Each structure stands twice: as C-alpha cells, then as structure tokens.
Amino acid sequence: MIRTPDHRLRVFVSSTLQELLPERQAARAAIRRLHLSPVMFELGARPYPPRDLYRAYLEQSHIFVGIYWQRYGWVAPGEEISGLEDEYRLCGPRPKLIYVKRPQEGREPRLTQMLRSLQSDDTASYKPFETAAELQRLLADDLALLLTERFEASLWELPPPARTSEPEEAGTAAPAAPVGSAAARRWPRATTALIGREAELDELADRMADPAVQLITLLGPGGIGKTRLAIALAERLRDTRSHGDTTELPTVFVGLQAVDDADLVLRTIADALGVGPREGEEVEAALERTLAGQQTLIVLDNFEQVNDAAPALARLIEACPGLELVVTSRTPLRIAAEVVHPVPPLGAPEPSDHGRGTVSLAAAEASPGVALFVARAQAVRPNFRLTGENATATAELVQRLDGLPLAIELAAARAKLLTPAQLLGRLDRRFDLLEGGNRDLPDRQRTLRGTIDWSFGLLDAAHQQALTRLGVFVGGWTMDAAEAICDPDPATDFLDRLATLVDASLVVARDFDDEIRFGLLRSVRAYAVEKLEAEGDADALRQRHADYYLGMAQYARQQLNSEQQVWLDRVEAEHDNLRAALSWYLGRPGRPGADPVKGAELTVELTYFWWIRGYYSEGRRWLEQAVAALPDDGTDEQDHVRALASKNQGVLAWVQGDYAAAQRAYAKALPIFRRQDDQAQIVSVLGNLGIVAIEHADYDEAADLLGEALEGARRLGDDTVVAPALVNLAVLLMRRRELETAERYLVEATGIFRRDGDFWRSTTAQINLAEVQLARGDRTASRETFVTSLTQARELGDLDSVAYALEGFASLAVGEGDDARAARLWAAADRLRESSGNPRPPSSGVLSYDDDQARARERLGPEAFRAAWAEGTTLDAEQAADLALALAH
DSSP states (O other), X not given: OOOOTTOOOEEEEEOOSSTTHHHHHHHHHHHHHTTOEEEOGGGOOOSSOHHHHHHHHHHTOSEEEEEESSOOOOOOTTXXXXXXXXXXHHTTTSOEEEEEEOOOTTOOHHHHHHHHHHHTOTTEEEEEESSHHHHHHHHHHHHHHHHHHHHHHHHTTSXXXXXXXXXXOTTOOOOOOOOOHHHHTTSOOOOSOOOSOHHHHHHHHHHHTSTTOOEEEEEOOTXXXXXXXXXXHXXXXXXXXXXXXXXXXXXXXXXXXXXXXXXXXXXXXXXXXXXXXXXXXXXXXXXXXXXXXXXXXXXXXXXXXXXXXXXXXXXXXXXXXXXXXXXEESSOOOOTTEEEEEOOOOOOOOOTTTTTSOOOHHHHHTOHHHHHHHXXXXXXXXXXXXXXXXXXXHHHHHHHTTTOHHHHHHHHHGGGTOOHHHHHHTGGGHHHHXXXXXXXXXXXXXXXXXXXXXXXXXSOHHHHHXXXXXXXXXXXXXXXXXXXXXXXXXXXXXXXXXXXHHHTTSSEEEEETTEXXXXXXXXXXXXXHHHHHHHTOHHHHHHHHHHHHHHHHHHHHHHTTSSHHHHHHHHHHTHHHHHXXXXXXXXXXTSTTOOHHHHHHHHHHHHHHHHHHTOHHHHHHHHHHHHHHSOTTOOHHHHHHHHHHHHHHHHXXXXXXXXXXXXXXXXXXXXXXXXXXXXXXXXXXXXXXXHHHHHTTOHXXXXXXXXXXXXXXXXXXXXXXXXXXXXXXXXXXXXXXXXXXXXXXXXXXXXXHHHTTOHHHHHHHHHHHHHHHHHTTOHHHHHHHHHHHHHHHHHHTOHHHHHHHHHHHHHHXXXXXXHHHHHHHHHHHHHHHHHHTOOOOTTOOSSOHHHHHHXXXXXXXXXXXXXXXXXHHTOOXXXXXXXXXXXXX
C-alpha cells in the first residue's frame, strides 16, 4: 500500500479526562514530538455516542496507551464495565503501554481490580510514574524503542539476499559482510536503571579504552548483577565510540545459558552475528573472516558452563584485533588476554556497637544496596519510602542478604506484603521468601535457590561435598581450619578443592593480617547447611568444628598475655564460629554434642575478649548458661570450671555496674577456690571483692580484702598476680587521697605489665596513673600518660578504656580553658558507655568529674555547653580519640 504523505502512526490514549488532564496533555506532547498522531477523545466534537466514538478511534489506531490513577471511570447504563476498561479490552493485539500514577488514599476498588488484571498481562508494558513531566519522558522513550523493535523485527521477515553464482577468483577472499542490524535484535532491553555501579562502570569503561585490552571477564556468583553490568558497559562503549548512525559500533549480545557444549560456542556466536560459513569452511574461520577487519563488541553471558571454549576465544582475539569481548562468568577463563574484574556486592551500612546501634537515614540513603531495595520495592508498592523508622531494618536486611542484587530484588518484591522488619524476621526461611521473580527471567533467576542450584550443579561430586562441608563454618574460616574440620584425611588435597570453589565464585577469599580468610555468602551457606543436614554427617562435622575452636580459644587466651592486638583481632574474626561452638556444647542436655564442661571452659577462655571488646551483655548470657548447665554434684574438675565461670560472671557484672550480681558470683567462686587451694584464683577473687566494696563505699572492708590479696600475691612470687593486686589497692588509695603511695603502686604495676607485653592491663593502670598525676598537679606527665593509654586502648579496640581516657582528657581541657572540647569529649565518652552498657563506676578515679563539668558549664554558658555536648554525641570512638589527642599537640 502506498500511503499519502500525511498518514502517520496513530497512538490511542485511554484515561479518565478530568483527573488526568495534565497527564493527557503531556502524553499528547510526547506523541507529537515523535511526529506521530495522538488519538484522544477530546480532540474532536463528533455527533456520535461516546462508546461508538472511542471504538471507532481505537479500530483505526496502531498503539494503545493507558494512563490510570484514582478513578475507574463512568459505567454507562446497561453496561457492566466502564469505558476505560472497555477500551483496554478492545485494544486486541496492538502494542500496549500502561502507565500508572502513584496512588493516593481512596483509589476506587474497581480500578484496583482492573490494574491487577493488567499487571498479569504479559503483552503489556507496565510502569509507575509520579509527575506529568516524568510521564512525558517515559512515553517518548518507550514509543521510540517500540518503533525500533518493530522495524528491526520486520527486517527478519525479509527474504535472505540472493547469493551470486559466480565462483570466486583463486586466492581472492570475498569481503566480509559487516555485522549489522540483524544482530541488534538480539540485544536485551534493560527495563530497570543500573543502581550502585556508576563508579564501577566508569572504571570498566576506562580499562576497555586501553587498546591492549580486548577481553574483560565480569566475575562473580549468581545474582551479583554481572549481566546487568555487562549490558550497561557495552551500551556505554557503543555510545562513546559511535559517530552517527553510519559508524555505530556493532554490539552483539550472546546468551549462553542454554549452551552446555563448548564446541557449540563459536557456532552460537556466529548465529548471533548472522555469519554463515561457506561450503567447506569451519565456523572459526568464518568468524575470523567476518571480524578480522571490523570493530565489534560482543557480550558473552554465562560462560561458566562452557569454559572449555576459552582457547577458541583466545584464537579469535588473536586473529581479530578489532574484536572486544565482555564476558560474564562465575569462573575465570584463564587465557592470556583476559582481564578479570570481580563484581562486588552492593554495600550496606552496618549498625554500630556490635550490631546494637542504629543506621541513620542519611547513611541508609547513601547505600547502593538500600537504594536498589527502595527502587524495586516502589515498583510493587509505589508509596514505599525509606524513613528514619525503617532505615535500620532496611540496611540490616540488605547486609544479611550480602548485598546480592538478585536477593535484594526478590526481597523487595515482597515489600508489597511485608515491611523491612517483617522481611528480616523471615530470613531464616530465605529460600521460601526469596522466590517469585519476574516471569520474563530465566527459571534459575526467578528464585534464590534456583540461582545457587545452577552453580552447584556445575560442580563435580568431590567439590559439591567440599562446599557442603564448608557450611559448618559461620562467618569465615582459615585454610588450617578447613583442612582440620572438613578434610581430616591427609591424602586429600583440600587446598585444590577450595581453590576451585573460589574460582567458581562460591567461596570468597579475603586478606586478613598475614593470611587469607575464606567465607560463604549467607545464602550460599544456608544452601550448604541444607545439603549438610540431608547427607547425615552434620553432627560429626559440628563436633570437630566445636573442638577445633575450643582449642583455638585456649591458645588465644594464652597469647592475650603477649601478642594481644593480633589475637584479639583473630578472635574477633572467629567470633561467629566460637558462638556456634558454644551453642553446640551448651545445647539441650542429651542432644548430640552437648558438653557443659567444654562449653563452660570455652566461656572462661573468651571472657577477657568479651571484656576488652565490649561484648559485656553477650558474655554474661553465655556464662550464665554455662554455669546453669553444669551438674551440681560434679567432679573437682567440673567444680573448678564452675568457679572460674562464676568469677567471670562477676567480672562482667561489675563492668556493667551490677555490683550486687558481681558480689554474689564472687561469693560462689571463692569457697571452691579455697577448698582446692588455688591461691592465684583466691587472690584474684579477693581483689575483685575489694573493688566491689569500694563501689559500695565500704573502704575498711575494701582495705582488708585488698591487703589480703596483695599479701597473698607477694607470697606466690608471681608478678602476673602481683600487678593486678597493686592496681586494685591503688584504686582504694586514690579514693582516700593517698596519692603518693597510689602513684608508686601504679608505676610498679605498669612496669610489670609492659615488661610482659600485657598492654591491656597496662592501659588500665596508666589511665589511673594519669589521673593521679593530674590530681597532683603534674599536667605534663599526666598528658603524656593519657596519650599512651588512649593510643593503646584504641589499637586494642578497648572501648571501656577509651571512655576513661576521653574523660581524663576532658579534665585536662578544662584546666586549659578549652571548655567546649571538654564538653564534646565527655559527651562522646557517655555515648560509648551507653552503647556498650558500661556505666561509669561511682568510685571511678580521683578527678572531680562533676566539679569539672560545672566549671565548664558556668564558663561556657548553658546554651553553648549544650551545643558542644550535642556535637560530642555525634562522634564515634575514632573521631573522639582524634579530638582528644589533638589537645596534646
């Protein structure tokens, strides 16, 4: 048919008229901008019934656009549905573009019902919008893309060009056909914005700008977003290297998920390019002939299952200098031309204070992982907003999903029914929760289980078993731990198996101090635990796991008297595994693995770690559980463990200001130690009871107890027992203002601690020493001692000592007239104490804490003091320490 010049594509716009008037005007503008013809009810006054009119208009239109908001529209007498719904039902096979404005309260129920049916229509594009301007942009873009797709589809309906029957001249190769628009129809359409990868995209584009780089492999586990990033990278390269329509960089997408034979990879690429071998010609030669003189960019998606085709790619790259490849894979190709780019998870802010803190709205909004969740949640629940109330739960949800984009998107799809906090509460059933992805995705990407199943199925039996056994670890492991627990058979090369799992992106390797630590994403671990339970050897592995970490904790406790920072960091790294071991030992009586003695021993070994690193409440809970699990009529060994655990209960109760509980715990331990004549422990408990007496202001009782403790320590002749007794007695002397003797005891104790490399105890002694020096008027010595103690406390991660040191620096600042700094330091110390559940003891130190604050408040004025205090509450431990140490320079 030969059209007249005025004949244009007609776009029918369906919506209610009054409530969406600005949107109808925006739609008309978008359509006319593309030189198409808008067909709208209000554009012509015709003497026909409305139903006849819109039916006639619709029959002559080529594209249907539906715009909806609150109202269902008028239902004519004798009709069951509104004209709005009738128009949609009558549009038939025409392309359908549906736009729904974010609702307010009061959307009419029949419109809601209608929209549900629209969402289930696989032939319609369905998008939310907020403003008329956004609608105009969306509609213009979608119409342009729709017309492009229809045009290119029509090209594939044309008959193939006739081949010449003339033979080629000998020695003359026919020119290669360019890679043209035929392949472009295979380019996947990105229906969502790329979130959180902007800097990474810039980095990849810069690397591909290097002429020496022809192949980049985007490496990562399933669901990490490799495909989406590869599409964005290819589009960036195409846009930056194209110069008009005539020199556009040919860009081809080749999905390999359905290809399981490496020998078919080159043929699949040739099919995507529209390259056909000549008679007697191999596919590889045909590709080289076609691509040798051209600039072409090919994205190869899901290469991990056809890795044996990598050498053929290497030869193709060598023969075609203008060829560039972006490959997505869960394993590297291992060819010389490859540049590997591991695709990282999307970040999420972690709550402070061992997970007890909150995440601010600003911090959550800055997180790429949270941004992805919000964007996808709004697609199914348009009124979803990130707020101060849900920011912490949303950030924790993203973190516990490991920042895995697929898992985040699947969780966000549930936001239609569940809040972020409710989603968090269901993550123990994550495989049931994280399913039901978009129907246009491959099956393996529609559920989290399907994604991991795909990777697991690519492993052989030995590597499947290795991955399953690694599920016994919580939070990571070392190579030594993996070999000892998962593979006690020395004849097996577990290192090789672990290397394969790392290459397959199922195990993550990270640098940690002077060794490599390994770990599983939480979802992969959950999958491995399911397999482990099904195989029936979970109990044996958990027993080996618990025994290994008990031994590790015993060794670490010995090293805490010397290499403290190194071993504190190592125990911190293994804390989740140690918790798992405690749960195994202290489980229900009679359950496999339950061993209250070993559980109590492990709590005893961990007490000082819990104290130094601020896990006071958690440590008390474990110790209480351990003591309760021990039998009342136990052996001497069991009684000794009970006494140690009881004493340590008292230690952590004292740190938290629960002096009555501390006294009760010490009172349970002391008779056992006296009966067993354990003099070192007797001295320790007497000293602790003396400190509790100080807190109760019973100085005479404290003097008797602390004097007996020091005397017993001197008799033992063990400096490691003498030094703590000296510090305890010095605290009493400080309260009695016997400062000269207190300083002498503290100097002696500090010397012992530093000689033995016990920096933690030396830090505590030096804080007391610095306070005594300041009280005696030696500001220079006090400042130097405070600097040393705060520096050590910060390196050790000892937040308790950091708080004491900040308070000491505040008193120094008041003495120098820097009252605003003092207020900020006091506030920061208070915040540290509040977050860790560690109040300031009433007997603490010799400085006049209340008097110093009163002086600063009076000189600054109440309003300025409150403002400075408020600033201090925003400082974390590192920032507050920097503020304090600046006073010394």
